[in-house]
Amino acid sequence: MSSPSVWHKNYPVAQGNRQSPIDIVPHQALHDPSLGPVVLNYDQCTSMNITNNGHSVVVQFDDSDDRSVIQGGPLDNPYRLKQFHFHWGEKGCHGSEHTVAGNSYASELHLVHWNAVKYKTFGEAATAPDGLAVLVSLLHKTGDDHRWLHVITDALYMVKFKVSTTVNCFNPKCLLPSSLHYWTYLGSLTTPPLHESVIWIVLREPIIVSEKQLGKFRMLLFTGEEEDQRIRMENNFRPPQPLKGRKVRSSI
Numbered sequence: 001m002s003s004p005s006v007w008h009k010n011y012p013v014a015q016g017n018r019q020s021p022i023d024i025v026p027h028q029a030l031h032d033p034s035l036g037p038v039v040l041n042y043d044q045c046t047s048m049n050i051t052n053n054g055h056s057v058v059v060q061f062d063d064s065d066d067r068s069v070i071q072g073g074p075l076d077n078p079y080r081l082k083q084f085h086f087h088w089g090e091k092g093c094h095g096s097e098h099t100v101a102g103n104s105y106a107s108e109l110h111l112v113h114w115n116a117v118k119y120k121t122f123g124e125a126a127t128a129p130d131g132l133a134v135l136v137s138l139l140h141k142t143g144d145d146h147r148w149l150h151v152i153t154d155a156l157y158m159v160k161f162k163v164s165t166t167v168n169c170f171n172p173k174c175l176l177p178s179s180l181h182y183w184t185y186l187g188s189l190t191t192p193p194l195h196e197s198v199i200w201i202v203l204r205e206p207i208i209v210s211e212k213q214l215g216k217f218r219m220l221l222f223t224g225e226e227e228d229q230r231i232r233m234e235n236n237f238r239p240p241q242p243l244k245g246r247k248v249r250s251s252i
């Protein structure tokens with residue numbers, strides 16, 4: 001995984017006008033009364049596999065129909081859930097991609113959805129300005145375990161190296177905070193190809209996880225079993241990018 005500071009050499013859009021993540025400054029966000037609640041329909045979700053793809057751990061879903069969608073909020077259409085994955089650091093409270101008033105969290109969950117009403121495939125949607133919607137849950141490290149995150153962290157030993165394994169149905173709604181109040185802004189993928197195709201929906205309330213649970217993410221490796229070098233997977237987060245005049249709207 002190359003460093004974010006050199007991505008612009010192969011992906012000039014890295015220096016574009018709607019890059020992610022950003023630092024969210026709550027009192028500068030615009031309260032927009034027209035922003036309704038986000039609505040999550042994940043009950044028929046069928047998670048398929050959990051994969052260490054060499055830069056994060058990803059749980060993929062069956063996105064061949066509209067069984068798992070997000071809608072409402074800033075979205076004009078329902079967006080299909082494709083996968084969720086995490087970003088984290090190597091210790092303490094650094095590891096999230098978005099920061100809030102300059103403060104970072106220990107980790108960040110991204111639920112990646114695509115606009116299957118307007119676009120035929122994820123790949124096509126991923127290059128369109130309204131193609132993707134990513135719902136963000138910030139993970140705050142304190143003492144206690146998150147009661148559902150252990151389902152994921154207990155499976156991580158199976159994907160220590162760059163491999164994939166099947167998982168039973170896992171409804172990611174259990175990894176979200178109780179309040180669905182959010183900030184929203186137009187941005188990009190935070191890893192190459194950095195397409196400027198994402199409507200970001202960042203939940204304001206973090207979820208609480210334990211150091212032990214975070215530690216299990218850090219035992220993952222960027223490398224495959226066959227490689228003799230063993231590089232721990234950590235700090236797979238991009239730092240905040242310039243706002244370039246964008247407005248962040250708030251649902252409350």
Ligand SMILES: NS(=O)(=O)c1nnc(N(Cc2cn(-c3ccccc3)nn2)Cc2cn([C@@H]3O[C@H](CO)[C@@H](O)[C@H](O)[C@H]3O)nn2)s1
Pocket residue numbers: 083110112121122123124126127134188189190191192193
């Ligand atoms: N930090 S975050 O902002 O949220 C994310 N950052 N990257 C994400 N994904 C990777 C990705 C690749 N592409 C893309 C799009 C068009 C052309 C070339 C690459 N866009 N995003 C999300 C993601 C993509 N995929 C892959 O999509 C392919 C096309 O459908 C599929 O063939 C693969 O099996 C599947 O792995 N998975 N996840 S999200």
Ligand SMILES: [Zn+2]
Pocket residue numbers: 085086087110190
């Ligand atoms: Zn991500």
